[in-house]
Amino acid sequence: MATGGPGEDFESFVRRHFHTLEKSLAMITMDAESAADAAQDTFLRLYLRRDEVDKLNDPVAWLYRVGINRCYDYRRRLKRAARLFDRLTVAAEADELHEHWAPNIDFISLVKRLPKQQRIAAVLFYQADLSTKEIARVMHISESAVKSHLQRARERLRPLVEED
Numbered sequence: 001m002a003t004g005g006p007g008e009d010f011e012s013f014v015r016r017h018f019h020t021l022e023k024s025l026a027m028i029t030m031d032a033e034s035a036a037d038a039a040q041d042t043f044l045r046l047y048l049r050r051d052e053v054d055k056l057n058d059p060v061a062w063l064y065r066v067g068i069n070r071c072y073d074y075r076r077r078l079k080r081a082a083r084l085f086d087r088l089t090v091a092a093e094a095d096e097l098h099e100h101w102a103p104n105i106d107f108i109s110l111v112k113r114l115p116k117q118q119r120i121a122a123v124l125f126y127q128a129d130l131s132t133k134e135i136a137r138v139m140h141i142s143e144s145a146v147k148s149h150l151q152r153a154r155e156r157l158r159p160l161v162e163e164d
Contacts, residue, residue: 021042021067025039035071038074042067
């Protein structure tokens with residue numbers, strides 16, 4: 001892969017551009033975490049499309065365009081989730097049986113360390129109290145895949161829980 005110039009391989013290109021892209025996206029979005037996610041996703045897309053990108057006149061411009069678009073995608077998802085949460089909150093407030101909910105900070109600090117699929121499965125299982133069958137339907141995966149995600153999450157979190 002000669003993405004950045006004659007003889008430059010993919011790994012060298014990543015080393016040369018990753019941190020600058022990540023920092024730039026963080027400055028654009030004012031969110032270091034989503035910038036890091038977007039930068040990683042951008043380089044994954046680059047890797048998967050390296051033959052197409054090699055044919056472009058300016059692969060670095062492609063890299064930044066895709067990175068910025070990924071940030072916008074993350075932002076849109078967050079806005080949609082916030083609107084959904086607001087609608088659900090209004091509906092819950094109308095319910096007289098409504099309990100005041102506060103997030104469990106300890107649980108959040110643990111699950112945020114998990115990869116996305118494991119985090120989703122763990123939250124749905126432990127927080128939403130869904131069965132593995134229900135989680136499989138929500139995540140559009142098999143029940144055995146849900147069990148696998150939950151097992152990996154437990155293994156990953158066990159040392160952290162035992163520290164406390």
